[in-house]
Amino acid sequence: MSDKTPPSEFAYTHKVFNQVPPLTGHNLYAGDAALRETVEHNGGHWAEDDLQRYGEVCGRPEMIERGYLANEFKPIFESHDRIGNRIDLVRYHPTYHQLMQLALSEGLHSAPWTDPKPGAHVVRAAKYYLHSQLEAGHGCPVTMTFASVPSIRLNPKLAEEWLPKVTARGYDSSNRPHTEKSYLTIGMGMTEKQGGSDVRANTSTATPVGDGAYELVGHKWFMSAPMCDAFLMLAQVEKGETAGGLSCFLVPRWRPDGTKNPLQIQRLKNKSGNVSNASSEVEMRSAFGWLVGEEGRGVNAIIEMVAVTRFDCMIGSSAGQRQAALQAIYYAGHRDAFGKKLRDQPLMQNVLADLQLEVEGSVAITMRTARALDHLDKEQEKLLMRLGTAVGKYWICKRTPHHAYEAMECLGGNGVVENFITARLYRDAPINAIWEGSGNIQALDVLRAIEKTPAALLAWYDELERSAGADSCLDSAIAGLKKQMADMDDLEYRARHLVDQMALTMQAHLLVQGGNSAVAEAFIASRLKNTGAHNTGCLPRGLEIETLIERGDPLSV
Template sequence: MTHHSSNNNNNQSNKNQNNNSQVLSETHEVFNQLHPLENQNIYTQDTALQEAVARNGGSWANEELSQFGKLTGSSDVIEWGFLANKHKPSFKTHDRFGRRVDQVDFHPSYHHLMQQSIEHGLHSSPWTHPQSGAHVARAAKTYMQSQVEAGHGCPITMTFACTPTFLKQPNVAKEWLPKIHSTHYDPSNKPYFEKSGLTIGMGMTEKQGGSDVRANTTRATPVAQPGPGELYQLVGHKWFLSAPMCDGFLVLAQAEGGLSCFLVPRWQPDGTRNPLHVQQLKDKMGNVSNASSEVEFRGAVAWLIGDEGRGVANILEMVALTRFDCMIGSSAGMRQAVSQIIHHAQHRSVFGNTLIDQPLMQNVLADLALESEAAMSLSFRMARALDNMATDEHEALLLRIGTAVGKYWICKRTPAHAYEAMECIGGAAVMEDCIMPRLYREAPINAIWEGSGNVQCLDVLRAIQKSPKTLDALLHELNSAHGKNSDFDLAFNQANNMLKDLSSFESQGRIIVEKLATLLQASVLINAGNEMVSDLFCAARLNPDAGNLFGTIPTQNINKFNLKDYISRASL
């Protein structure tokens, strides 16, 4: 019996030790953490976006946009964005038999994103289905898709933007545009005439010139006779050719008549490979899912688009639309950041309260949300101008100057916005398994591409000098909001005085364009009719008492409105 009792005691002792070990191994319970922001409808849950679509003429597309919002907010599509950036494109010059192939390979997730964009018409819908609000509806889809992943948007944007330039050369447009506008995505590397869907890239930049494209040295020689629509051979290089897997590229080269625009196909009309040789892919800090390259033209054949010597004017019609998409893309990056930080603040507690209930955090969150809404609202105002430019001179003139102003300011504000948003989340925001580092690396891209800050400011000056009516159109647009907000009126009067003498524009261009940009954003918000939004924005951007950093909305406006109400408006 004693021996039996001893065994029982030993068993109990072992059991207690096992229980203690289990308790000790459970170091903590996971709490005060949130779940990923996914499986949301990023259209129906975005009040500001729905309002912008409605006031700019795109309400007819609400059902379609709602379906797309559900799709782009799904966990599967969000995962594609992560995978496309984790697995960068790879490149090989030759196959194993020694044949030149210039092949760029992508992770399947990249192709999924491309297919989704093309099947939903992000590359062509305003051209294939022109109607009132067509550009607005397409901008809304682009805005939502870009929140998921920005890199694949580069070839989508260039394919969208190429149509006006192609239309300058009817024989080329007749053969190429039907396949460019197709909603079939075909990533295969084969001749354009064997494919049912085509994508278009662009190459303007050379080593020695950068933004000064007139310094380009690539030479173009007629194969037979010169002239629009004829074949030429190109010899030279491009330091930056975007999306080298595309089927054709609009490039600039020096012909006898001056700098001219050409369409360089990836394959020659006879079915042989065009000697457009990719030297390497660019190793970029951001936009890594998208392939960018250096190339050499070693007698590559190309069609002249338009007249010789008109290259800059002809390709700039494409560039104007890519700059518009830069506005949309940067606005989308801000929106994704705002969605993430508000979601975080709603579920994370510090010092006894949720972050969203902390007064200083409310100021920061509201200010970042204001920046996001103002950027998106101005972008959609330009989308409306795109829709109406053919029949309304004011809209055409406003689009000309407003795109340059908006591209400069929205893209310039995005990097600071991305950083401040990361700080709202804290240390977790620098971890590569969340989207914030990608937003931060992506943020400077649009500010640099398609014309950097100084180029955009000088473009504003060029527009005013070439056609003073553009400035009149901008002032008319701003004047529509005059008398509705005292901060706006004061800033508008100051800008008016500044614009009376443009002799110092080249050195003071950034100051002038910044003032015009914030006024233009404010006018859009004021005319939208939501006093809480417009008053808070004017206080944060135009009131002399506001600080230079985010989170400095003056006290009097905080007391006038409940910041948490505005933050709730901006949440998903």
């Protein structure tokens, strides 16, 4: 063959067609009907322009790329510098810091604390929901910084010094004393290897050294975001002249005199998901810390932080569901199979609509909980918040892994390839279900809350009563819930089932109140009428399937 002879057309084997281009350059807020409606319904209408702006920011190609790179290049731990000094340094890819800078400059760690007003928590939740779709791992220090504020306030002296920098809108990743920085982040180290969720089994000790300061000795099995500037930790104080018992402390990375605090990282955990977030194992070797709250009341000091972190788990898992559903819907709308678009095929429509229904319910209960956070001065809302974070965290976070898998399957083989986001969503999905108390812990917490404060359950029922008469099936489900809750036999054994019913009836009620009949009717028909065990994509006939899919289409603005 002459070198001028073109190759045969049959020599071309790699012509790319019927593949779906990446979804970028879209507005995550404008294309999310469920989010827009629930923000309006729960009092966040005043931030519409800002949410539209941030939705556009979070859809930019460069922002999406940062999420990929932060996961591709995992954090690296360096215990010592090159000449042998202990430094306990964790190095991150620059994109991790860029995402942190974006989150903190938007006030995702502080806005409701620094500018409290009706709808502040709703708007912050909506922005965090948009932001979390970029990347989940860096959300851990954002959440912990946000949630630390109520606990740090228990020590007025600490609050005066630390909170202006904790809540300031900015990010400083440098490893230096907090006195030299204008922006601070807060981490958390509660879990010990022998106790796990049972923090009262903690063996770490704290010894008073005067002026509200203590020295801590012990080992933490999980300490999140080890490059934060300080950490809220639990340790046992020996009873003596003081009250003693399990107490809460703020432990800084650097001592007040500018020397390194002996908070020594042993290793980073090699996790299956959430890999951009460095989770560490740490030893405290007479580490310096300040008492937060009172001695012996460490759980009380930390409980408000835990409630807020659980709420952020709801936001993060709802965001994961949304990103998974929109990827599936987008892909199915661009991919041909068996002579027509996947989205036009009835069985795929059933799956896509079901994925979107899950998002609708998750967003509804998350934003209703945000509204309760905005009105904790009202006893009814405070009681709803008490149950809502446990019920919502249990249900949404537990539903997300299977939801992520079903969305991944919609992309076929591409769905499990790491440079498609669905693979990362699947790996990340179990984290929120486990972090801040796994499913059993949440279900048992609901029972404890009801036993301790029976009015909380009455507040839950009062909320459900607002939809009385709207749908006979919902009425029947609520009546069934009340009957089951009144049965005191084997409560602990039945706890998961009870919390399931609390979540489903509340989601159905909120969707009825949301005013979109197609969504509410489909949710009730598939979640309350169809009570048997079934997989995603088993919606009954007669529902407005295309309406549901259209609501989830990221390009349907």
